Amino acid sequence: MLRAAQSGTPRPAGGTAVTKTTATDRRRRPLVALLTAQYLSAFGNAITIVTVPLYVLHTTGSTTTTGLAGFLGALPLIFAGAVGGVLVDRFGGRRLSVLSDLSAGVLVVLIPLLDATTGLPIPLLFALLFTRTVVATPATAARMTLLKPVIEDAGARLESVNSWYQAAPRLGLVVGAPLAGLLIAASGSAVGMYVDAATFLVAAALVAFAVPVAEPRKRGGGAAAGPGFFGQLREGMALVRTMPVIGAMTAFVVVTNFLDDAFTPLFLPVYAQEVLDSSAALGWFLGAVGVGAIVGTLLYGPASRTFLSNRRYTLFGCFAVVAVLRMMLYFEPGAIGVTVICFLVGVAGGPLNPMLSTVMLERVPEELRGRVFGLTGAMALTSAPLGVLSAGLLVDLAGLRVPMLCFSLVYLVLIAVSWRWPSLRAMDERPGADDGRDQPAVPEQGPATAPDTDPETRSGEGAGVR
Structure with missing residues (x-):
């Protein structure tokens, strides 16, 4: 009895389980944050699909101008993804994801702000829409590069998380587009632009503060500069x-x-x-x-x-x-x-x-x-x-x-x-189980x-x- 008293306060029977649960939750937080950022981005894109054409049509009254705005907004998708992917590998997925979303959010919010204050000439509107797509597109590849490390840290299955991750654009369109229509009908297209900008900014904050830094490995131990x-x-x-x-x-x-x-x-x-x-x-x-x-x-x-x-x-x-x-x-x-x-x-x-x-x-x-x-x-x-x-x-x-x-x-x-x-x-064939033909050395x-x-x-x- 004396020795028991001297041994100190006994630990709760469930202490180990609580500690393991806390550690598991901590490992899963980056994955939850990344998935949330993906869904916010998808929701924002759905709002963009609905808001931008209505905003341009309401502002200019021209269907030709509205069509041209849509064309210029989609044109960068052809090249911005490839160029942005290189930047992701050069500077890191986390950094590019945050920078991309922040830049896109600022550009989107400038549209209604300028229109309500100094005025927004059509050429400037086109430039903002074009640039918004240019800077927003790399975030897709950037978040994909972050996905596998946070899945592994969380101890989750790649297939299961990918199903949730890839559902975001579809769910965003099915849910976000009707909500955007209701929002615009009730408050005007400018409010939709502000909500769109907010989704970008919140997504950037989630990745910046909740997803750990995982810069790509340098070849050759970092001794030689890459191409x-x-x-x-x-x-x-x-x-x-x-x-x-x-x-x-x-x-x-x-x-x-x-x-x-x-x-x-x-x-x-x-x-x-x-x-x-x-x-x-x-x-x-x-x-x-x-x-x-x-x-x-x-x-x-x-x-x-x-x-x-x-x-x-x-x-x-x-x-x-x-x-x-x-x-x-x-x-x-x-x-x-x-x-x-x-x-x-x-x-x-x-x-x-x-x-x-x-x-x-x-x-x-x-x-x-x-x-x-x-x-x-x-x-x-x-x-x-x-x-x-x-x-x-x-x-x-x-x-x-x-x-x-x-x-x-x-x-x-x-x-x-x-x-x-x-x-x-x-x-x-899972990597490591084949003869290496599908795992070529990086040139x-x-x-x-x-x-x-x-x-x-x-x-x-x-x-x-x-």
């Missing part, structure tokens, strides 16, 4: 060419983006107007696609443990289901039938982005992630406008039903052609010579990230 800006850009291009699995996914997704981006902005509006004679039906179609995509994206996390564990079969299976569902539109089902089809198309396509992003995070070396994600994201946009343009020309020449059927059949042809690609089989003096692989593996887009 310059264009040398680093060439390194990113070389990796896409020389790593077969990345090249194959890139080629595959570039083709499917060509087909996908004709569906929502062209086929569905024309179908609603010409077949159903109902513009209101388009809202139901788009909402169904968005909700279905959210469901499919979030389901990938748990499903990746079971029936979606084989990534190659998931890639082919999802696109095959999408193709068959879209082919059903040839038979012109009613509004309810099309709405159900749109929902199922969204569900079937939902797992693709998180799955492909997971493969890239596993395969791409840490010091190249920024430029590879930025480069492939920019390349993804090159085929989309061509798809819309081609579909529009075909509809004018042959009507609606035949082009819809043809675009759907191309999915099945693509699956048949790529079924035997050995490169795509590597999607299911020191410029791009490496591309290996003699199938032509299909040497072109295209990356990871389906839009």
Whole structure:
């Protein structure tokens, strides 16, 4: 009894468990902060999609000016991602994410402030919208480079977190766009611009204060300086060419983006107007696609443990289901039938982005992630406008039903052609379990010579990230 009294106050029986819980929560805080910043950014982008056209139309009263503003706001997406990815690798993902969001927030808030005070000439408005996209785009690649380290620190599964991360743009559009419309109707478009700016600033603060610094590793122990800006850009291009699995996914997704981006902005509006004679039906179609995509994206996390564990079969299976569902539109089902089809198309396509992003995070070396994600994201946009343009020309020449059927059949042809690609089989090989062919050394003096692989593996887009 005496010795027990001298030993001091006994520790609570649950002390160890409480300590472990606290430590676990502390490790997960950066991941929660990064996911929150991603969702805020997605919500802000949805507000931008709704607010900017209405703001320009209200300010100028010109549909031509509104269209030009939209064009200039989207134009930098083609090159800003690739350039921003190099900057991410040079200066660090955390720094670029914070700087990008802060700059974009300031530029957005300047639009209503200048309009309400000194006035906002149209050329200056165009310059602000153009520059806003330039500075905001690198944040996407920057946050992707931060994702894997915080997932590992939190002890979470890459597939599960990627499903939540990739759901952000879809959820932001489905929830944020209607809320933005209500906000503008109640308070005016200027208020929407202020809310948009606030989402940027809060996202920057979350990454700055809650996500730890994780600068990319320096090659050669930091003894030698790395290549310059264009040398680093060439390194990113070389990796896409020389790593077969990345090249194959890139080629595959570039083709499917060509087909996908004709569906929502062209086929569905024309179908609603010409077949159903109902513009209101388009809202139901788009909402169904968005909700279905959210469901499919979030389901990938748990499903990746079971029936979606084989990534190659998931890639082919999802696109095959999408193709068959879209082919059903040839038979012109009613509004309810099309709405159900749109929902199922969204569900079937939902797992693709998180799955492909997971493969890239596993395969791409840490010091190249920024430029590879930025480069492939920019390349993804090159085929989309061509798809819309081609579909529009075909509809004018042959009507609606035949082009819809043809675009759907191309999915099945693509699956048949790529079924035997050995490169795509590597999607299911975890790093360290293969012979190293998909883990090339980072080139020191410029791009490496591309290996003699199938032509299909040497072109295209990356990871389906839009």
